[in-house]
Amino acid sequence: MCGIVGYVSGKEDGAPAIVLEGLKRLEYRGYDSWGMASLDSKGGISTLKRVGRIGGAGSAMVARKLGGGGVALGHTRWATHGGISERNAHPHLDCTGRIAIVHNGIIENYQELKAGLVARKHRLSSDTDTEILAHYIEEGMRRGMGFAEATRSIAKRLKGRSAFVALDSSGRQMAAVRLGAPLIVGVGDGGELFISSDVNGFLERTNRVMYIDDDEMALISFRRGAPGAPKFVSVPRGGEVRKRVIKIGWKRESWSKSGYKHFLIKEIMEQKYTIAQAINQDDARIMRVANGIRNAFGVFIVGAGTAGRVCAAGQYLFSDIAKKHVNATVASEFSSYRHYLTRRTLMIAVSQSGETVDLLDAIGVARSKGTRILSLVNVFGSTLMRVSDESLMLNAGTEKSVASTKATTAQLSLLTLLAYATAGRLKEGKRLLLNTAEQVNDMLNPRYEERLRKLARQLRRSRDIFIIGRGVNFPMAEEAAIKLQETSYIHAHGFAGGELKHGPLALIRKGTPCIVLVANDDTKHETISNAMEVRARGGYVIGIAPERNDAFDYWIRVPDAGEASPIVNIIPVQVLAYHLAVARGINPDYPRNLAKSVTVK
């Protein structure tokens, strides 16, 4: 959470505009306030801070407020410590105004560190944990340390996962410190350097990156014109670390809304081809991975949020298709299972961003037991990919909307394929999923969307929406609830159909919408019976099913996709969630209080 962008060039101007452009691309990481700092012509630091989204702020405005300059820093915030205000927006400065800081993550021991600064009469002007960094660097330098050493010295004392960038205007240096939260260096063609929380902050300008690993810092010096090559230093040891420039390949097409009003609907529609892309994997590699799954002594499949629901679906898929038991666990709870981890255990980590802190912590637990890590991840070069023994890419392209859609179905597709491969039926799995991809392509037509838009208008004033499913469609009911909650802010809850009579049925009143996810499998009849029970109590039953049924007040047809039913069943809910948000006047791309990449606990 929070997006950081830094830029250093030998040019006389343009840096604020370039940082602003990068910040807009990172806005999905946090969007409650934003701010920038740039080095002005007299060598001082100018800052600009605003509450709310970056929105239409343009390069002319930032250049007017900040001047030109070839060096700038920016931050888009998801508040942790301190309310949402200009005072708490980053960058933060030290007492002299010579050091500027932007930060992502949490400094767990900040109160203790802050108390020391207050006692020593530093003037703190925000409620954040971030600001202390500027003052500690100031203090270190006052005691005779160089900027790099002062930065390293406070970095060594921090507890918790974070990343920060410090700008020293007097020494014309920048330090990018990674302590468990992502930060990456981009190397431009003209020798200019970028720092960003992820590649989206600069990918329009360069695809050449240098990875900062955990507990390392990159030092950039720009004393004479263009910056020199960044120097990488180990935070605990202080020694220099050698790095390579790596070229990453990501297409640019997925950066715009391509004529759609929101990223969310664009990404939903992209599922016409992302399912096929997800399973476009090398067969020999898939078989090798599948052998690893088959022979592992204990398999855990772990993710957070929507990815966690996908993992729960994966548990059913491996059981039904491959007769292999895998344990699905939400990442934040994984450490409770540490006693069952050995060198022969396999952990399958599922994530869109590859940066979710709970998942990375879970990996740390698994690693400490020698457990092998296989990841299914969308963002190339992400932390997850880099800490895994093996990674399979989801190939879904950039997913910008906070609500995950195309990455979700890509994860489901790849897990289904792996389950088939584990069963020794890879070809059959591929055939099924390619067929499903075609069915999804047919399904996502304008008439289908229009029907769901009308349903959304009908449901837009609902207080609650319930969703039920059985078998693999139970976790999909939970996922449907996540989608509806984060886009429409309507209270939504997903249940296993069989659990209905154990409590939730008491909440059904006349007209309460209940979405029923039906698959043409051995759960079908019991799911329909549950739908009948809801209807008998006055509930308004919306059936998402391959066939019409008398139990439904409203039928949304989906293809009969066999084992791929979770994929086709969740897509109409995604479309409904999108149109509910629009009907309720909510921007579905930026749900309140949320951010795309959850990098704090």
Ligand code: M6R
């Ligand atoms: O990037 P990840 O897949 O690891 O993210 C996990 C969750 O934060 C994410 O799925 C979240 O629940 C989505 N906003 C749901 O749409």
